[in-house]
Structures are given as structure tokens and as C-alpha cells.
Amino acid sequence: MTDQLADHFRQILTGLGEDPEREGLRDTPKRAAKAMQFLTRGYDQSLESLINGAVFESETDEMVLVKDIELYSMCEHHMLPFIGKCHIAYLPSGKVLGLSKFARIVDMYARRLQIQENLTRQIAEAVQQVTDARGVAVVIEAKHLCMMMRGVEKQNSSMSSSVMLGAFRNNQATRQEFLTLVNGR
DSSP states (O other): OOHHHHHHHHHHHTTTTOOTGGGGTTTHHHHHHHHHHTTTTTGGOHHHHTTOOOOEOOOOOOOEEEEEEEEEEEETTTOEEEEEEEEEEOOOOOOEEEEHHHEEEEEEEHTTEEEHHHHHHHHHHHHHHHHOOOOEEEEEEEHHHHHHTTTTTTTTTTTTEEEEEEEEOOOOHHHHHHHHHHTTT
């Protein structure tokens, strides 16, 4: 697969008017292919293998919040990066998820060609699925290089997206508690 991707990158370089055989570009197609495989490794992961049994019984029924999980993804429209952070909260219902699994869930879905809105929903639904929580809330804040480097070229723009499930969707006080904790107010 790496060789096939490298051939495509070589064709891209040629299409741009570059010489893929010049010194600085000689190994670029293979490096770019390996980088693309790394940046999209989420396609090779599954939620079940990622969680690997790290769901534990607990009597905790108050909100659990994991803030500022860094994320790196690539927009499916231009294949340019978007970079930001993800905040996840859930209301346990007899089960809690191992802390590192939140970051792993974020990475698995972020390492696919994406739009931020879908990424936010995928993370929320995955946490809901594995914890059977009474509610899940996810907020992502990100900067999109497709908007910063090309098109409108707005350097200070960022995008926020949220998905609220269960009690976070149906109970305004729960939603507000989450948003207050995320915003630090």
C-alpha cells in the first residue's frame, strides 16, 4: 500500500510541475505516503479493540469531564489539517471508562478524513455506546488550515461544534454545568 500511495504522490509532484527525482524530492513520495498512512490510521482501528475491556463498575453518578484533549485531523474537503481540542463529559450509569480511552477514542475518529461536525458526533456516540451513560456531551474547538492557508485566509478563525446526548440534551441545568466547567467560568 505504501508503494502505491508513493506512486500517487510522485504523480502529484509531476502534476505540480516538480521533478520528483531532484535531490530534495527524491524520497518525498515515500515519506508523504507514510505520513498519510499515519494521519489516517484511524481507519485501521475499531472501538472494541481500542477500549479493550477498560470499562469498570462504579457507583459514581456525577458528571465526569475530560478537558483539553488535543486533536489533529484532516478535512475531507481539502485534505488539510484541522487542529484543536476536545472536551468530553458523561453521566455514568454504573460504569466508567478508563481515562486514557477518551483520548484514544478522539484519536481514532480524528485520524480519518473528516469534517468537525461529524467527528464531534462520532466521539459522543462512541462514549455513549461503551459506557451506556445517562448522557454524553462533546465540544470540539479547532482551527482549520483549509480556511487559514487558502480560500478566505482568516488566520484567527476557529470553529466550535457540540453534540449533547441524553441528559445533556434534555436537562438545561446539566448542559449549563458542563458548559460552565468547559469555559472555566
